Amino acid sequence: MKGKGCIVLIVIVALIAIVGFWAVGIRNGFVGQEQTVNAKWSNVETVYQKRANLIPNLERTVKSYAKFESETLTKVVEARSKATSVNIDPTNMTEADMAKFQAAQGELSGSLSRLLAVVESYPNLKADQQYINFQREYTAIENSIRSETVYYNDAAKEYNTNIKKFPNNVIANFSNFKEKPYFKAEAGAEKAPPAFSE
Template structure:
């Protein structure tokens, strides 16, 4: 009689302990997913910063090249149009969960990238631009910004990969499923779209 009560108590205690351990484990996994998601978000904001930086460079660059190469109207128009379509995008952090929005963002940015490199390629035909200090500075800024964009894109993809793995691999996937974490979208490398080979600085 007394023994059965003891056994029941022990079993109950063990179950309670197991439950507590499970809950503790779930909370720690959840927290890890949250941390990883935050790192994806901060990686995204870096990507956005760098694209914004390029966006801000464009007007000055166009003006500087215009000063020497007035007749290249179509090139300037292309750049201005591509920049305008980038400006029209409303980008929220939600874009990371929305493949279509991400694709639109990428297309617009890639179009601006290729218009810009077309502009620089045309500028190569005007050797006198080389002696314009402002142009040389802007060119190195643009080059640096393109490089920063590719670095931050790579970091973003790495952060997304880590996050996606965490919410898809087995134990994490249970917690992610229960708490509503979903996969995030990668940046796809658009071969040649943003950096045509003919532009070498």
């Protein structure tokens, strides 16, 4: 009788240890995926910051053309200021945070689009080498923004799917892992932006 009780106890302890190691493995997987999502978010912020950093160079180039509409340029500078002031903690990001970030970035995109459209009326500015360099770099950064937001959404999808699956969701809820929001297309995104001419 004593031997059977000892065997039952060993089996129970072994099962508890197996379940414990399994749960720790699942939780550690969540940690790795969450860090991937956070890293992808940092990449998104980096390319948006790179775009914002271009604005002072554009401002200097454009200001050298006295006739240029200063109101349009002022709106770009103000939108840049607003866009760079929105900071998000990727470990505790919500849908509202993402919407606020996207709205600020969208305002900057819209201001830049209007500025670039107005530039078309100024052949000397369009021919300026600094402006041509800006256009090239701006186009490359916009492509990077699209790529990085896709990479972020892919990482967020994998993480969100993993923390919602049963029995992972039990461990995720117990360990306080929260769903990450996605980048969403802006209203009117289905329309192609105007092409830049060089």
